[in-house]
Amino acid sequence: MEEKVTDNQPATGPPEERVAPFHYNARGQQCFTWTLTDCDITDPVQLRIGPDLILPVIFIPGVMGSNLKSVPERIGQDSRQVWTLDYGFAGLRTPLASQWVAKDAGFRQTTLHPDRVEVDDQGGVPNVPWGMVQENQQMLPAERKAALMKRYRERGWGEVGQASYERFLIWLEHVLNSPTVPRHQNYALELNDQHWEDPQAAYRRLKPGVDVFMPGLNGMDRIDDDTEGVKPLTTDDLLAGVRFNMPVHAFGYNWLASNADSARRLKQRIETLLEQYGKRCKQVLLVTHSMGGLIARMCATLPGMETAICGIVHGVMPTNGAPVAYRRCKVGMRDESFGASLVIGSNGQEVTAVFAQSPGALQLLPTTRYAPGWLKLLRENQSRALSAMPALDQCPYDSIYLERHRWWGLVKEEWLAPEGGTAIEWTLYERAIEFAREFHAELNTYFHPNTYVLYGSDAKFPSFETIRWNIRPGLRSPGTVRAPAPIESLITARHTDVQHRGRAIVRVGPHSALGRASVKFVGDTSTPHDPGPRIYSDWELHCGMQDGVGDGTVPTSSGRAPIDQVERGEVREQLKMQGFDHEGPFHDERVQLVTLQWVLKIAAQAKKPS
Numbered sequence: 001m002e003e004k005v006t007d008n009q010p011a012t013g014p015p016e017e018r019v020a021p022f023h024y025n026a027r028g029q030q031c032f033t034w035t036l037t038d039c040d041i042t043d044p045v046q047l048r049i050g051p052d053l054i055l056p057v058i059f060i061p062g063v064m065g066s067n068l069k070s071v072p073e074r075i076g077q078d079s080r081q082v083w084t085l086d087y088g089f090a091g092l093r094t095p096l097a098s099q100w101v102a103k104d105a106g107f108r109q110t111t112l113h114p115d116r117v118e119v120d121d122q123g124g125v126p127n128v129p130w131g132m133v134q135e136n137q138q139m140l141p142a143e144r145k146a147a148l149m150k151r152y153r154e155r156g157w158g159e160v161g162q163a164s165y166e167r168f169l170i171w172l173e174h175v176l177n178s179p180t181v182p183r184h185q186n187y188a189l190e191l192n193d194q195h196w197e198d199p200q201a202a203y204r205r206l207k208p209g210v211d212v213f214m215p216g217l218n219g220m221d222r223i224d225d226d227t228e229g230v231k232p233l234t235t236d237d238l239l240a241g242v243r244f245n246m247p248v249h250a251f252g253y254n255w256l257a258s259n260a261d262s263a264r265r266l267k268q269r270i271e272t273l274l275e276q277y278g279k280r281c282k283q284v285l286l287v288t289h290s291m292g293g294l295i296a297r298m299c300a301t302l303p304g305m306e307t308a309i310c311g312i313v314h315g316v317m318p319t320n321g322a323p324v325a326y327r328r329c330k331v332g333m334r335d336e337s338f339g340a341s342l343v344i345g346s347n348g349q350e351v352t353a354v355f356a357q358s359p360g361a362l363q364l365l366p367t368t369r370y371a372p373g374w375l376k377l378l379r380e381n382q383s384r385a386l387s388a389m390p391a392l393d394q395c396p397y398d399s400i401y402l403e404r405h406r407w408w409g410l411v412k413e414e415w416l417a418p419e420g421g422t423a424i425e426w427t428l429y430e431r432a433i434e435f436a437r438e439f440h441a442e443l444n445t446y447f448h449p450n451t452y453v454l455y456g457s458d459a460k461f462p463s464f465e466t467i468r469w470n471i472r473p474g475l476r477s478p479g480t481v482r483a484p485a486p487i488e489s490l491i492t493a494r495h496t497d498v499q500h501r502g503r504a505i506v507r508v509g510p511h512s513a514l515g516r517a518s519v520k521f522v523g524d525t526s527t528p529h530d531p532g533p534r535i536y537s538d539w540e541l542h543c544g545m546q547d548g549v550g551d552g553t554v555p556t557s558s559g560r561a562p563i564d565q566v567e568r569g570e571v572r573e574q575l576k577m578q579g580f581d582h583e584g585p586f587h588d589e590r591v592q593l594v595t596l597q598w599v600l601k602i603a604a605q606a607k608k609p610s
Contacts (some may be wrong), residue, residue: 019046021132026154028245028277033138050179054281054579055244055606056273057176057599060266061160062290062316062583063364064344066252069120085161086124096163100343106420108345109353114256114360117179121351124162125152128133130170131177132247153346156269157249159252161380165289168586169248172287176246184238186596187212195235198480206235214420217593230575231596237604244603246285247373254294258359260433260442263298263335270299270308283310285602287595289586291364292318298439300448311602313595315398315585317401319553319561321366321440323374324464326400329355330411331504331543333376339343348502352415357424359435365410367440368395369565371557374466375400375408376521377541386471387491397437402430407506408469413503414495445565449529450597450605453571454591456551457560458578463550465557470544474537484538485509499537509538553582573598 007082017108017246022032032047068083070344100108110116127145129135135150152158157169175186189195189212196204209392211232251269253262270284286309293314300306324336328351333341345351355361373388387541389408390399403409404426417423490508498509548555563574580588584593 017046018043019048020608021134021137022048023136024132024245024247024601026151026276027322028132028247029281033136034536042338048179051243051245052280053244053609054277055246055603056249056277056281056284056513057172057246058156058249058266058269058273058284058286059160059165060251060253060286060288060296061165061294062292063255063360065161065164065289065292066159066255067120067123067161068117068254069122071116071118072449074349079120081120082111082575084120084123085163086268087166088335089162096343102342104420104573105345105349105353105415105418108350109357109418109421112354112358114254114258114358117254117256119159119252119254121153121158122292123158123160124166125149125157126166126170131173131179132245133173134179136358155251156250157458160250164583165250165586168592169250171592172599173248176248176599183242183600184212185290186214186227187233187238188215188591197301207235208234208239210235210297213240214593214597216219217590217597225313233597233601233604237601240604242599243608244597244606246603256354256358258439259291259295259363260298260435262295262303266295266299267302267305272307273523274308275404280609282607283308285310285599285606286312287315287599288312288317289315290317291360292584293319294439294443295361297446297448298443301442301446306329306448309448310606311452311598312448313598313602314453315595316456316559316582317453317553317562318364318552318558319565320370320558321364321399321532322464322554322558323366323370324367324553325361325364326375326410327464327467327543330502332502335504342603346512348412348500349415349418350502352411352419352502353418356411356416356429357440358433359432362401362432362436363439365401365436366396366558368397369440369445369561376468377408378468378470379487379543380470380472386487395437397433401433401436405494407493407495407500407508409495409546412495412500446572446594447562447566449561449570450602451571451604453562453574454577454585454594455556455574456578456580456582456585457549457556457559457576458580460578461550461552461581462546463548463552464546465548465550465555468544468547472540474540475534476538477536478489480536485538490539490541498541499535504543506543507535507537508541508543509537510536519532550583551580551585572601 009463020032020034022030025031030050036047067085070082071081086095088095094139127149129148133148136147139147175185187421195207197207198204211234213232216232251266253265273284273365274281288296300309330348332345332347332351334346372390372392375389377386379386390396400411405415411429415428471487493508497508550556550559560576562571575594577591580591585591
């Protein structure tokens with residue numbers, strides 16, 4: 001007989017599954033919330049218990065990727081934002097642009113001084129739950145949002161550029177710690193007996209010793225002759241990794257100060273997290289972008305840190321430095337990227353004003369391990385260099401960075417004292433260069449014993465493998481009968497012999513501004529365009545554009561250097577990749593998948609707290 005269900009008669013059947021909501025406290029412990037029900041409601045409530053052990057993942061951004069604020073000059077004075085990479089209107093970086101557009105060299109020098117700024121942890125953070133950052137259902141809606149933002153700030157997310165890194169941090173937190181999506185769903189685990197002990201069981205268990213493949217990653221063809229792609233994980237790796245919750249933290253740092261100082265601060269942060277999470281946490285895992293990799297490597301050399309760090313994933317690290325750092329100090333960024341130059345500095349004076357007083361920036365210059373001869377003087381239409389520095393028996397610090405008189409030295413001394421700024425004495429600049437030399441020497445070829453590296457090598461993002469000053473005959477004034485200075489004299493020409501206004505053209509020899517050039521295009525009915533005076537000189541030195549491949553900033557030779565320098569097998573895998581520029585690797589889906597694969601591989605090797 002069929003039973004009918006009426007409006008006043010409840011349907012029979014199994015009770016609806018009830019799961020207690022939960023959130024995590026600052027120590028990574030699950031806290032369940034449930035309201036007591038009437039005594040006649042007896043169906044069970046599930047408390048879904050996640051992993052008890054903690055393996056924090058700390059993301060370390062690249063240069064200029066951390067928010068900075070001013071250090072108060074007196075007690076009671078408020079700090080002000082100096083460098084903030086929050087989302088602005090329509091997702092653009094309008095706050096940063098508004099801070100720095102049209103600021104002259106003097107203002108930049110005074111404001112962006114390593115001793116006058118510190119990390120600002122009040123940058124933008126999410127206000128919605130992700131991963132282990134879950135809502136406390138017992139709070140009112142407004143309180144929940146405030147509590148979520150507080151937890152992200154406790155994780156350090158407000159210290160790093162929201163516009164640059166928030167999307168990646170959210171993604172990583174989700175794939176590692178989602179309360180509803182297990183990590184193995186990122187892999188193509190077949191529903192047959194290949195991966196599972198019993199495919200029909202309600203709670204399937206993985207078989208040990210079987211390779212698992214991530215769609216879109218491990219099926220990847222060979223990237224180049226230097227790599228076989230990313231090696232697959234095994235089911236053993238997944239089984240070992242699920243022991244841990246992996247809360248994603250971020251570490252912002254003063255990128256104007258020495259990276260050695262930042263490494264010591266990172267050590268303090270790691271020790272704080274180990275203490276915060278208590279006995280359930282024994283190690284941390286680091287993911288780095290660009291210069292953040294140098295900080296992580298130096299941190300691992302400090303007492304106790306090689307053991308406290310279970311592994312490092314490096315993205316687009318300038319292992320041996322980058323010649324573009326020299327070029328920007330000489331001619332600015334205007335001809336590389338007009339938009340970026342408005343913020344970073346459009347000419348040599350604006351960049352030098354900050355660069356020369358900032359040990360962290362100077363530590364991005366090519367090291368002694370960079371291929372010699374990267375600074376070239378080339379005759380017009382000839383590939384053979386008139387001069388190439390540093391020579392095999394020279395170091396770049398003495399021969400280029402501390403060269404005080406020759407025009408091709410890194411710094412033009414008069415630019416150390418811009419109008420409206422606070423003059424830098426040459427001795428202070430020398431000290432900053434010595435910090436760079438010492439940092440490079442101490443770091444040398446050290447890598448953490450469990451290191452994974454990816455770098456960019458893409459012709460779509462050309463980079464400066466070398467800096468080339470191309471020699472061309474200057475514009476001689478009419479009626480000049482005097483022979484130009486010998487071309488060989490350009491090597492020894494001094495600052496006083498050249499006209500250099502921080503742009504990509506340096507003029508050598510007697511020069512004068514006579515007459516004005518007038519340009520009018522065919523069919524143009526407007527008034528003629530006046531580009532300025534015609535400048536006469538014996539020779540013109542034009543700073544060439546990119547001559548190699550890479551990611552737009554770090555050339556391939558520096559990006560791939562770890563695998564060449566390893567002596568004890570510390571670099572477990574290294575991958576050459578394409579499709580992104582230096583700033584955006586972690587926005588690229590394949591880079592994200594590679595990072596996830598390596599993070600899980602490192603987690604499988606992490607030490608389990610006793």
